[in-house]
Amino acid sequence: MSNNPLHQFTITEIVPVEIAGINASFTNSAVAMVATVAVVSIFLIMGMGGRSLVPGRWQSMAELSYSFVADMVRDNVGNEGRKYFPIIFSLFMFILFGNFLGLLPYSFTFTSHVAVTFTLAMAVFIGVTLIGIARHGLHFFTFFVPGGVPAVMLPLLVPIEIISYLSRPVSLSIRLFANMTAGHTMMKVFAAFIVPLGFLGGWAPFAVDVALTGFEFLVAFLQAYVFAVLTCIYLNDSIHLH
Amino acid sequence: MFRPTFGLCVEKWGKRLFSLIFIPEFLGILKMSDKDKRSELDKFDTRLKQAQDNSTAPRGLKAATNEPPKGLGLALRCGADLVSGIAVGVAIGYALDTFVFDSKPWLMVLFFFLGAAAGIMNVFRTVQGLGIAAGYKEDYIERAGKDDNLKD
Amino acid sequence: MPQLDVTTFAPQIVWLVITFLAMYFIMAKVALPRIAQVLDERQTRIDDNLEKAAALKKEAEEAAAAYESSLAEARSKAQDEVKAVIDAANAEQAKKQDELAAKLNKELEAAEARIAEAKDKALANIKEVSGEVAKATVEKLSGVSVDDAAVEAAVANAMEQN
Numbered sequence: 001m002s003n004n005p006l007h008q009f010t011i012t013e014i015v016p017v018e019i020a021g022i023n024a025s026f027t028n029s030a031v032a033m034v035a036t037v038a039v040v041s042i043f044l045i046m047g048m049g050g051r052s053l054v055p056g057r058w059q060s061m062a063e064l065s066y067s068f069v070a071d072m073v074r075d076n077v078g079n080e081g082r083k084y085f086p087i088i089f090s091l092f093m094f095i096l097f098g099n100f101l102g103l104l105p106y107s108f109t110f111t112s113h114v115a116v117t118f119t120l121a122m123a124v125f126i127g128v129t130l131i132g133i134a135r136h137g138l139h140f141f142t143f144f145v146p147g148g149v150p151a152v153m154l155p156l157l158v159p160i161e162i163i164s165y166l167s168r169p170v171s172l173s174i175r176l177f178a179n180m181t182a183g184h185t186m187m188k189v190f191a192a193f194i195v196p197l198g199f200l201g202g203w204a205p206f207a208v209d210v211a212l213t214g215f216e217f218l219v220a221f222l223q224a225y226v227f228a229v230l231t232c233i234y235l236n237d238s239i240h241l242h
Numbered sequence: 243m244f245r246p247t248f249g250l251c252v253e254k255w256g257k258r259l260f261s262l263i264f265i266p267e268f269l270g271i272l273k274m275s276d277k278d279k280r281s282e283l284d285k286f287d288t289r290l291k292q293a294q295d296n297s298t299a300p301r302g303l304k305a306a307t308n309e310p311p312k313g314l315g316l317a318l319r320c321g322a323d324l325v326s327g328i329a330v331g332v333a334i335g336y337a338l339d340t341f342v343f344d345s346k347p348w349l350m351v352l353f354f355f356l357g358a359a360a361g362i363m364n365v366f367r368t369v370q371g372l373g374i375a376a377g378y379k380e381d382y383i384e385r386a387g388k389d390d391n392l393k394d
Numbered sequence: 395m396p397q398l399d400v401t402t403f404a405p406q407i408v409w410l411v412i413t414f415l416a417m418y419f420i421m422a423k424v425a426l427p428r429i430a431q432v433l434d435e436r437q438t439r440i441d442d443n444l445e446k447a448a449a450l451k452k453e454a455e456e457a458a459a460a461y462e463s464s465l466a467e468a469r470s471k472a473q474d475e476v477k478a479v480i481d482a483a484n485a486e487q488a489k490k491q492d493e494l495a496a497k498l499n500k501e502l503e504a505a506e507a508r509i510a511e512a513k514d515k516a517l518a519n520i521k522e523v524s525g526e527v528a529k530a531t532v533e534k535l536s537g538v539s540v541d542d543a544a545v546e547a548a549v550a551n552a553m554e555q556n
Contacts, residue, residue: 006395006396007396009395009396009397010396011396011399011402011405011406013405017405019408022404022408023401023404023405023408024404024405024408024409025405026405026409027402027405027406027409029402029405029406029409030405030406030409030413033409033410033413033414034409034413036413036417037413037416037417037420040417040420040421040425041417041420041424041425044421044425044426044428044429045420045424045425045428048425048428048429048432051428051431051432052432055432059432062425062429063429063432063433066426066429066430066433067433085426086418086421086422086426087418087422089421089426090414090417090418090421090422093417093421094413094414094417110406110410112397113397113402113406114397114398115397115402115403115406115407115410116406116407116410119406119407119410119411120410120414177397181397
C-alpha cells in the first residue's frame with residue numbers, strides 16, 4: 001500500500017484483453033462495475049422475489065427506489081418522461097451503487113474516473129440532444145436564441161448560450177468525478193495520519209475519518225441524485241423546449 | 243358450564259327487566275346509540291377520504307424540483323458550472339485557433355471570456371433555481387420576478 | 395493523477411458500455427416490470443378496497459336514511475292514529491252530547507207542555523172556584539142567591555180586567 005492519497009484511483013489490469021486494436025482489459029474498475037450491476041440486480045430482483053402485497057424490508061426498499069425515481073421523472077419531465085424512466089432509473093442506481101460500493105474498504109470507485117463520468121454525461125447529452133432534434137426538428141435550435149433580448153445582443157448571447165449548453169456534459173461529469181475523488185482523497189489523507197500520530201494523537205484524524213465516512217455516504221447519494229435530476233431537467237428542456 | 247349460562251341468563255333478563263322498568267332511560271340510550279352510529283359513520287367518512295387522498299397522492303420520497311440548492315451542494319454545483327463553462331469556452335477557442343483560423347491565441351482569449359460568461363450564467367441560473375437550462379425562458383424570468391416580489 | 399492516464403480510458407469506457415447496457419436491459423426487462431407489477435397490483439387492490447368501503451358506506455348511509463324515514467313514517471302514522479282515535483272519541487262524545495241535548499229538549503218541551511196544560515187547568519179551576527167563591531160570598535153577605543150565569547159573566551169580566 002502506498003501512502004500516496006491518489007494511489008487508490010490507480011487502474012490495474014486483471015485480465016488483459018484486446019479487441020480490434022482497442023485495449024479492453026478487465027480492470028479493477030470493470031470489477032467494480034460488474035459488482036455494481038450484480039448488486040443492483042440482486043437487490044431489486046431478490047428484493048421483489050416475494051412480490052407480496054405488504055412489502056418486507058428489502059421489498060419496500062426496492063419499491064422506494066422505484067417510486068423515488070418515478071416521482072423525480074414525473075415531477076421534472078412530466079408524462080412524456082415515462083418512456084425514459086428505465087434509462088434514468090438505471091443511471092441513478094448505477095451511479096448510486098457505484099458510489100456506495102466505492103466506500104467499502106479496499107474497493108474501487110469507478111465514478112471517481114473522469115473517463116467514466118464523461119462517457120455517461122456525453123451519453124446523456126447526445127441522447128437528450130437527439131431527442132430534442134427528433135421532436136422539434138430545426139426548431140430545436142431556437143433553444144439557443146434567448147427571448148426578449150434586443151437583436152443587437154444576439155451575436156454575443158447566442159455563442160454564450162451555445163457554450164452554456166455544451167458545458168452541460170462537462171459540468172455533469174466534472175461534478176461527479178470531483179466530488180468522488182475529493183471525498184476519497186480527503187479520507188485517505190486523514191487516514192494516513194492515524195498511525196503516525198500514534199495511540200494518543202491518532203484519535204483526531206480517526207474521528208475526522210468517521211465523520212467523513214458518514215458525509216461521504218450523503219455525498220454519494222447526493223451526486224447520484226443530482227446526476228439523475230439534471231438528466232431529467234435536460235430531458236425536459238429538449239422535450240418541451242420553450 | 244352451568245354457571246356462565248346462568249350468569250348470561252341473569253344478565254340478559256336483568257337487562258330486559260331494566261329496560262322494562264326504565265323505559266324512558268332505555269329510549270334515551272337508544273337515541274344516544276343512534277347518534278353514536280351517525281358520528282361513527284362520519285368518522286368513517288373522514289377516514290375513507292383520507293385513505294383515498296393517500297392513495298392518489300404520489301408515494302415515496304418527494305423529489306425536489308428546480309428548488310435552489312443549499313449549502314455545500316450549491317457550492318459544489320456552482321464550482322463545477324463555472325469551471326465547465328470556462329473549460330468549454332477555452333476548448334472551443336483553442337480548437338478554432340489551431341484547426342480553423344490559425345489565429346493563436348486570440349480566439350482562445352475571446353472564447354475564454356465567452357465561456358466565463360456562460361459559466362457565470364450557469365451559476366446565476368443555478369442560484370436562482372431557474373433550472374440548468376440554456377436560453378432565457380419567459381416564464382422563468384416571470385417566476386424569478388415573482389419570487390423577488392415575494393421576498394420584498 | 396491516475397484519472398488523467400489516457401491509456402486507461404479505453405478499457406474503462408468499453409467496460410462501462412458493457413456493464414451499463416447489461417444494467418439497462420436487466421432493469422428494463424426484468425427488475426422494473428416486476429416492481430411496477432407489484433405496485434400496480436397494490437394500487438388496484440387499494441382502489442378496490444376503497445371503492446368497496448365507499449360502497450359499503452353508501453349502503454350504510456342508505457340504511458340509516460331508510461331507518462330514519464321509516465322511523466319518521468312510523469311516527470307520523472302513530473300520530474295519525476292517535477289523532478284518528480281522538481277524533482273518533484270527540485265525534486262520539488259530540489254525538490252523545492247531541493243526543494243528550496235532544497233528549498233533554500224533548501223532555502223540556504214535554505215539561506213545558508205539561509206546565510201549560512196544568513196552567514190552563516188551573517186557570518179553569520180558578521174561574522170555577524172564584525165563581526163559586528163569589529156566589530157563596532154574595533149569598534153569605536147579601537143572602538141573595540145569584541144566578542150562576544151572572545156570576546160567571548162577572549168572573550169572566552173580572553179576569554178580563556186583570
